[in-house]
Amino acid sequence: MNPETKEKGEKKDLMKSKDSFRAFPLAAITGHSLLKLSLLLAAVDPSLGGVIIAGGRGTGKSVLARGLHTLLPPIEILDNESILEKITKRNSNTSLRPIGRNLDPDKPAEWDISTNKLLEEAIGRDYLNQIEEIPKKVKEAPFIQVPIGITEDRLVGSIDVAASLSTGEQVFQPGILAEAHRGVLYVDDINLLDDGIVNLILEATGREKNNIERDGLSLSHPCKSLLIATYNPEEGALRDHVLDRFAIVLSADQSIDNAQRVEITKSVLLHAENNIEFSEKWSEESDNLSTQLILARQWLKDVKITKDQITYLVNEALRGGVEGHRSELFAVKVAKANAALRGDENVNSEDLKVAVRLVILPRAMQIPPEDDDIQPPPPEDQSPPPPPQSNNEESEPDTNENDEQDQEQEEDNSDGEEESTPEIPEEFILDPEACMVDPDLLLFSSAKAKAGNSGSRSVIFSDSRGRYVKPIIPRGKVKRIAVDATLRAAAPYQKSRRLRNPNKSIVIEESDFRAKLLQKKAGALVIFLVDASGSMALNRMQSAKGAVIRLLTEAYENRDEVALIPFRGNQAEVLLPPTRSITAAKRRLETMPCGGGSPLAHGLTQSAKVAKNALSTGDIGQVIVVGITDGRGNVPLGLSLGQNNVEGKDNENENVNLKQEVLDIAAKYPMLGIKLLVIDTERKFIASGFGKELAEAAQGKYVQLPKATDKAIAAMALNAINEF
Numbered sequence: 001m002n003p004e005t006k007e008k009g010e011k012k013d014l015m016k017s018k019d020s021f022r023a024f025p026l027a028a029i030t031g032h033s034l035l036k037l038s039l040l041l042a043a044v045d046p047s048l049g050g051v052i053i054a055g056g057r058g059t060g061k062s063v064l065a066r067g068l069h070t071l072l073p074p075i076e077i078l079d080n081e082s083i084l085e086k087i088t089k090r091n092s093n094t095s096l097r098p099i100g101r102n103l104d105p106d107k108p109a110e111w112d113i114s115t116n117k118l119l120e121e122a123i124g125r126d127y128l129n130q131i132e133e134i135p136k137k138v139k140e141a142p143f144i145q146v147p148i149g150i151t152e153d154r155l156v157g158s159i160d161v162a163a164s165l166s167t168g169e170q171v172f173q174p175g176i177l178a179e180a181h182r183g184v185l186y187v188d189d190i191n192l193l194d195d196g197i198v199n200l201i202l203e204a205t206g207r208e209k210n211n212i213e214r215d216g217l218s219l220s221h222p223c224k225s226l227l228i229a230t231y232n233p234e235e236g237a238l239r240d241h242v243l244d245r246f247a248i249v250l251s252a253d254q255s256i257d258n259a260q261r262v263e264i265t266k267s268v269l270l271h272a273e274n275n276i277e278f279s280e281k282w283s284e285e286s287d288n289l290s291t292q293l294i295l296a297r298q299w300l301k302d303v304k305i306t307k308d309q310i311t312y313l314v315n316e317a318l319r320g321g322v323e324g325h326r327s328e329l330f331a332v333k334v335a336k337a338n339a340a341l342r343g344d345e346n347v348n349s350e351d352l353k354v355a356v357r358l359v360i361l362p363r364a365m366q367i368p369p370e371d372d373d374i375q376p377p378p379p380e381d382q383s384p385p386p387p388p389q390s391n392n393e394e395s396e397p398d399t400n401e402n403d404e405q406d407q408e409q410e411e412d413n414s415d416g417e418e419e420s421t422p423e424i425p426e427e428f429i430l431d432p433e434a435c436m437v438d439p440d441l442l443l444f445s446s447a448k449a450k451a452g453n454s455g456s457r458s459v460i461f462s463d464s465r466g467r468y469v470k471p472i473i474p475r476g477k478v479k480r481i482a483v484d485a486t487l488r489a490a491a492p493y494q495k496s497r498r499l500r501n502p503n504k505s506i507v508i509e510e511s512d513f514r515a516k517l518l519q520k521k522a523g524a525l526v527i528f529l530v531d532a533s534g535s536m537a538l539n540r541m542q543s544a545k546g547a548v549i550r551l552l553t554e555a556y557e558n559r560d561e562v563a564l565i566p567f568r569g570n571q572a573e574v575l576l577p578p579t580r581s582i583t584a585a586k587r588r589l590e591t592m593p594c595g596g597g598s599p600l601a602h603g604l605t606q607s608a609k610v611a612k613n614a615l616s617t618g619d620i621g622q623v624i625v626v627g628i629t630d631g632r633g634n635v636p637l638g639l640s641l642g643q644n645n646v647e648g649k650d651n652e653n654e655n656v657n658l659k660q661e662v663l664d665i666a667a668k669y670p671m672l673g674i675k676l677l678v679i680d681t682e683r684k685f686i687a688s689g690f691g692k693e694l695a696e697a698a699q700g701k702y703v704q705l706p707k708a709t710d711k712a713i714a715a716m717a718l719n720a721i722n723e724f
Contacts, residue, residue: 050227055252320364546710600633
């Protein structure tokens with residue numbers, strides 16, 4: 001061979017190896033045995049509901065998902081392009097476009113209406129009897145990743161603006177859900193996605209069909225995809241509703257030694273250097289897993305589970321205090337999938353243990369008490385114990401006979417097959433003395449507890465600032481036009497409008513305009529309204545100051561703000577305006593005046609003004625007024641405002657009016673969107689205030705807390721933000 005030709009060939013192969021990329025093989029991943037088994041089970045039965053992988057940074061979550069994709073076999077689909085070419089050759093003019101993607105040629109019942117109409121035009125009305133003439137092709141199973149900033153239109157599909165403008169009719173453009181049919185739908189950082197987007201994904205994959213009812217469209221297409229989601233608990237918690245919709249939720253955080261870390265590092269470096277060579281090194285193990293997966297999918301429909309085995313799974317769920325019925329339903333599917341993966345038609349005890357470990361244990365809310373009398377059903381082949389013998393002499397020959405029978409049975413068993421594994425475990429997995437909890441599950445539980453309620457608690461919808469969520473029909477003047485939605489609304493009417501306006505290529509009318517609905521994260525404003533009058537004022541102010549600093553320290557990442565308004569003498573003053581700065585709070589709270597009267601009415605009024613101004617900025621989603629008071633107000637609002645119109649009244653009428661005045665002000669809080677939490681600092685044996693009535697008037701919450709420490713006040717404020 002010519003040296004130059006050889007060199008060119010080597011360069012060509014090198015460029016080819018650089019251009020092509022192969023994902024990290026699942027078999028080459030160190031550890032994560034439970035997660036790899038979970039992914040294989042979900043691939044065997046995609047109707048399981050998917051898998052969520054929780055874990056910190058760099059724990060291999062996405063590597064696991066992409067490694068599973070390398071094992072999926074190719075799929076045979078309808079060739080939409082060839083179908084459209086056939087229609088063009090038949091000189092048929094049609095505005096239809098294929099809606100479904102990756103449709104199975106062997107399942108005509110799943111084809112959407114548009115596909116059936118296209119096949120009728122391309123082949124004829126009897127196209128179902130001419131399956132061999134329908135264009136088909138084989139392609140790799142799709143792997144579709146959902147971007148964090150995805151919009152609803154891109155996810156579920158929308159009107160194809162270009163095609164609609166050219167044809168003058170509504171032409172549907174499929175979204176990501178259609179593209180992921182019969183493949184993997186991968187959602188990275190699912191906790192950072194918009195709640196509405198997550199709900200649409202769960203609904204479509206749960207029904208295995210995407211229903212579109214928008215922009216004047218009413219259609220549907222199949223969406224049978226394997227859903228794999230990942231998230232980092234440190235970046236924000238995930239709603240319990242979402243966790244419950246997935247069959248398996250496990251953690252990628254694992255305890256590994258130095259040798260395993262070295263092995264992981266070497267494998268990653270070798271894969272980065274030459275991914276093709278690295279994949280070929282693990283090709284035999286990967287081929288074995290892929291073959292096992294293909295056969296398991298074929299065997300799954302023949303796998304059987306008994307009623308006693310289902311009863312065992314239900315009992316395990318009850319012992320673990322699991323809410324709802326999804327746990328046992330998912331557990332049954334996991335047990336059958338594991339049996340299919342083993343190549344068995346019957347579920348055995350090991351399959352049940354896997355189902356409990358993967359599905360029920362992560363959902364368990366309790367460990368059963370030691371005196372639990374529930375007993376698992378015995379295996380079907382277990383014979384009842386022999387009746388007791390009263391005479392020892394008579395029992396001896398019986399024993400000999402039994403021994404002879406046992407020897408004969410053992411000889412028979414030795415000639416035949418080995419003794420089968422019991423169909424039901426002899427003990428419960430949820431054992432109070434030695435609970436068989438996998439370490440990964442414990443790590444996941446601790447990570448979930450550590451995450452808590454981190455992240456922003458609320459969002460604000462706006463028409464001027466934020467992230468574009470979806471288009472809306474405007475009410476009044478449009479501040480930001482949704483160009484895409486406006487064009488989609490105008491597209492179907494372009495033919496008739498061009499006839500009236502031949503000089504214009506696109507005609508937009510006022511009824512076509514759509515506005516952008518924008519969304520942004522919002523924090524909460526906590527206003528501490530502190531009674532700085534009386535003998536206990538200094539203690540209350542010290543506790544409130546500590547709560548302010550503690551709240552700013554713990555809730556900074558939630559974009560929360562804190563304000564402090566003490567009321568004393570004849571007026572209430574804004575000692576600390578709304579702020580997120582700990583430094584500013586410490587500087588403002590150095591001087592804390594105390595003593596004098598108790599102008600509670602003016603304090604509530606000042607809090608309402610601060611709250612109203614904060615809500616108008618658009619950066620605050622909710623306002624919580626934490627009133628730290630003993631409930632005794634003795635200064636009327638008129639005196640605080642400089643109006644001397646309360647003179648000449650006796651003490652009894654003055655007290656009645658003061659009480660009603662405070663209740664009337666508190667009653668306006670719900671209309672202003674303000675929540676009130678009253679922390680009553682009065683001791684029970686001298687309680688004479690009306691803190692509870694004050695909270696009821698504002699439709700808020702009341703807490704009796706005589707010894708209100710800074711830690712307790714901060715905890716109560718955080719709970720109020722999460723619960724209101």
